[in-house]
Amino acid sequence: MAIPQIKPYSLPTQSELPINKVDWQLDASKAVLLIHDMQEYFLNFYQSDAEMISQMIQNICRLKAVAKQAGIPVIYTAQPEHQSLEERGLLTDFWGAGLNNSTEQKSITNELAPDDADTVLTKWRYSAFKRSPLHHLMDELDKDQIIICGIYAHIGCMTSACDAFMRDIKPFMVADGLADFTREDHLMALNYVAKLCGSVNTTNSLIDAISERSKSGQTEISNVQNSQFNIDENNIGTEWTIEKLVARIASFLQVPEKDIDCDESLIDYGLDSIRVMTLVEEWRSQGLNINFQQLAENPTINGWHQLLLAEKGE
Structure with a gap:
């Protein structure tokens, strides 16, 4: 049954x-x-x-x-x-x-x-x-x-x-x-x-x-999302420091950097599924093999920092 x-x-x-x-x-x-x-x-x-x-x-x-x-x-x-x-x-x-x-x-x-x-x-x-x-x-x-x-x-x-x-x-x-x-x-x-x-x-x-797009496809959606959330796909760069990641996420979520606790869930700062998918698209455009589930499993600065370091082989 x-x-x-x-x-x-x-x-x-x-x-x-x-x-x-x-x-x-x-x-x-x-x-x-x-x-x-x-x-x-x-x-x-x-x-x-x-x-x-x-x-x-x-x-x-x-x-x-x-x-x-x-x-x-x-x-x-x-x-x-x-x-x-x-x-x-x-x-x-x-x-x-x-x-x-x-x-x-x-x-x-x-x-x-x-x-x-x-x-x-x-x-x-x-x-x-x-x-x-x-x-x-x-x-x-x-x-x-x-x-x-x-x-x-x-x-x-x-x-x-x-x-x-x-x-x-x-x-x-x-x-x-x-x-x-x-x-x-x-x-x-x-x-x-x-x-x-x-x-x-x-x-x-x-x-x-x-x-209501034409054949520009998913690229246009990414551009809309990037514009809406002020994404700069070169913001973090290749050096995945905690400081750069905090600055990136603070700008992304529109909260002061000093307010972010690296061990606290970013959901408490306004992170939602739309923003997670936007970050996935952004980091994939930089050549990183990051997916939604990986970011959602541990949505903290320290968790994401370790994920990005591992992906970059640092």
Whole structure:
């Protein structure tokens, strides 16, 4: 009855996507972003070092960052850790006790942790709309499009897309921002949505649509982020001293250098997922192989300093 351990597989690529039956165009002013069930409990059924999960999370982080810049509301679903038999209903017959036996894993994964501006809805059934205010919230915000990413593609994500369609809300599935039990299940979900109830797209194509860019692609987004956060990609330079890193991060977060404790979490100074992704893009442009998860694991000056020294071989 429990969820099986999941073997890694490669995420679908653009060439593998089904042909959409509709030619819907994403309108950022009419959309919300749904990050579906990205709780540690569900992620722990994958291998801890699964590349597909790291790639999926990075894609969702990129999508969320661009969505936030465009003013698209970000909505999460998360199943509660304590559910009575009545509340859980028939889910128990298929999946057992679920989070009831793993309450310590209820949190949304750190890489995608919601911020104060995001909405987290309690998830009771496969569909994100069931027993939740999601539809009412979208009506209040005058939104009729929903971008869906997360896990699992052929269960909650696909069901939420179908439910949205039946409410005259256009669902956009993020093909490489989803994960599933198997590649076959994943592709089945994409085919179902493309044929019957929605539009299937890649992360990059949705980012293009949200940011209303042309073929300049991701470079333009990086430039927008760099401008917004006053990024100078040569600021730190090749000498990765604590002093230079403090100065860089203080400028980046717009706080006085003297206020930063090198052992304190930078989240307390205003660091969020958008800024982490911006730093990732900045340092990658300098040739550093840094990813979101590495920065998020220990978001302190001393933690990042050691990471940068190790990357530079110093």
